[in-house]
Amino acid sequence: MTPDFSAPRRQTVTLFRRDPLLLDCGQPVNDVQLAYHTYGQPREDATLVLHALTGDSAVHKWWPDFLGAGKPLDPTRDYVVCANVLGGCAGSTGPAGLPQIGGQDAPLTLRDLARAGRALLDHLGVKRVRIVGASMGGMLAYAWLLECPDLVERAVIIGAPARHSPWAIGLNTAARSAIRAAPGGEGLKVARQLAVLSYRSPESLAATQSGARVPGTPAITSYLHHQGEKLAARFCERSYLALTGAMDAFQPTDAELRSVHVPVLAVGISSDMLYPAAEVRAHAALLPRSEYWELQSIHGHDAFLMDAGELPERVAAFLQG
Structure with missing residues (x-):
C-alpha cells in the first residue's frame, strides 16, 4: 500500500548524540530531543512552520485555515515540517533536560532554538526551506534568517517584530x-x-x-x-x-537586519496591541528584500488565528514566488 503522506505524522528524534549543541550561554547539550510533525512526501525542500509561544507542532489542529489541499501549506504539493521548540513542553527537550547555571535553568536564545531546528532538518535531509512563522514563531523566523541564511529561501513573518519593545x-x-x-x-x-x-x-x-x-x-x-x-x-x-526570556533577549541590530538578503513578507495586524503594526512594518523595512501587508481585523494579535481574512491567499502567493 502506498503511504498516505498527506496525513500528519508525529515523530521524535534525538539529536546531538556525539557532537553537542553549544548554547549561546556557553553550555554544551547532548541528546536533544525534538518532537515534530510532518505533512506531505519527504523531499529536499520544505516549508517550515514555526509555532507561537504556547503552541505546538500539530499545525493541523491550530491552523486549519492554512494547512490542507489548496491552502498555503499544501501537503499534496509541499513537504511541511513543524517542530516543538527546544525549551518547550510538548515533547521536545525542556528546561529540565538542559544544564543549570548557579541553580537556575540555563538561559536559552532564539538562535539556540534555530540551531536545534536546523539539526532536525539535516536529519530529515532537507536542504532548503520556506519559513512561515507567527507571533513567537515570527520572531524565531528572524533568528533563522540570521543564523541559517544559507538554508532559507524565503520567509513569511506574521504579527511579529524583529525585537521586543519595552512594552512587550x-x-x-x-x-x-x-x-x-x-x-x-x-x-x-x-x-x-x-x-x-x-x-x-x-x-x-x-x-x-x-x-x-x-x-x-x-x-x-x-x-x-x-x-x-x-x-x-x-x-x-x-x-x-x-x-519569554529568550524572546526578550533577542535584540538584533539594524545592521544585522540589513544583512538579510532573502525575500520576506512581513504581515502586521491593524489592531495588534502586543506588536503594533507600525512596529512590525518598521522592522521589516530594514530588510533589503521585504514587502509589507497589513491584515485588517478588530481581533488584535490573535487575528492570525481567529480572523485570517485574506491572509491565507497572501501567504500562498508569496510562498509560490
Missing part, C-alpha cells in the same frame, strides 16, 4: 513575576490572563466578551479564568519562563 518586555516581566511569586500553577494562570489581554483588542473583547455568562460574573472575567486554567493544565511554567 514589560508584559513578559510581569508574567514571569507572577509565576515566580506563585509557583505551582497559580502564577502561570495569571501570566496567561495578562497575555490574553495583550493578544486581543478592546474592540475584540467588546464584541465577544460583553455581558455575563454566569450571573454576577462579567463574561470577560469568566473568559480570563478559563484561559488561565486551560494553560495551567497543559503548559510548563519553566518553559514559559525560558521562552
Whole structure:
C-alpha cells in the first residue's frame, strides 16, 4: 500500500548524540530531543512552520485555515515540517533536560532554538526551506534568517517584530513575576490572563466578551479564568519562563537586519496591541528584500488565528514566488 503522506505524522528524534549543541550561554547539550510533525512526501525542500509561544507542532489542529489541499501549506504539493521548540513542553527537550547555571535553568536564545531546528532538518535531509512563522514563531523566523541564511529561501513573518519593545518586555516581566511569586500553577494562570489581554483588542473583547455568562460574573472575567486554567493544565511554567526570556533577549541590530538578503513578507495586524503594526512594518523595512501587508481585523494579535481574512491567499502567493 502506498503511504498516505498527506496525513500528519508525529515523530521524535534525538539529536546531538556525539557532537553537542553549544548554547549561546556557553553550555554544551547532548541528546536533544525534538518532537515534530510532518505533512506531505519527504523531499529536499520544505516549508517550515514555526509555532507561537504556547503552541505546538500539530499545525493541523491550530491552523486549519492554512494547512490542507489548496491552502498555503499544501501537503499534496509541499513537504511541511513543524517542530516543538527546544525549551518547550510538548515533547521536545525542556528546561529540565538542559544544564543549570548557579541553580537556575540555563538561559536559552532564539538562535539556540534555530540551531536545534536546523539539526532536525539535516536529519530529515532537507536542504532548503520556506519559513512561515507567527507571533513567537515570527520572531524565531528572524533568528533563522540570521543564523541559517544559507538554508532559507524565503520567509513569511506574521504579527511579529524583529525585537521586543519595552512594552512587550514589560508584559513578559510581569508574567514571569507572577509565576515566580506563585509557583505551582497559580502564577502561570495569571501570566496567561495578562497575555490574553495583550493578544486581543478592546474592540475584540467588546464584541465577544460583553455581558455575563454566569450571573454576577462579567463574561470577560469568566473568559480570563478559563484561559488561565486551560494553560495551567497543559503548559510548563519553566518553559514559559525560558521562552519569554529568550524572546526578550533577542535584540538584533539594524545592521544585522540589513544583512538579510532573502525575500520576506512581513504581515502586521491593524489592531495588534502586543506588536503594533507600525512596529512590525518598521522592522521589516530594514530588510533589503521585504514587502509589507497589513491584515485588517478588530481581533488584535490573535487575528492570525481567529480572523485570517485574506491572509491565507497572501501567504500562498508569496510562498509560490
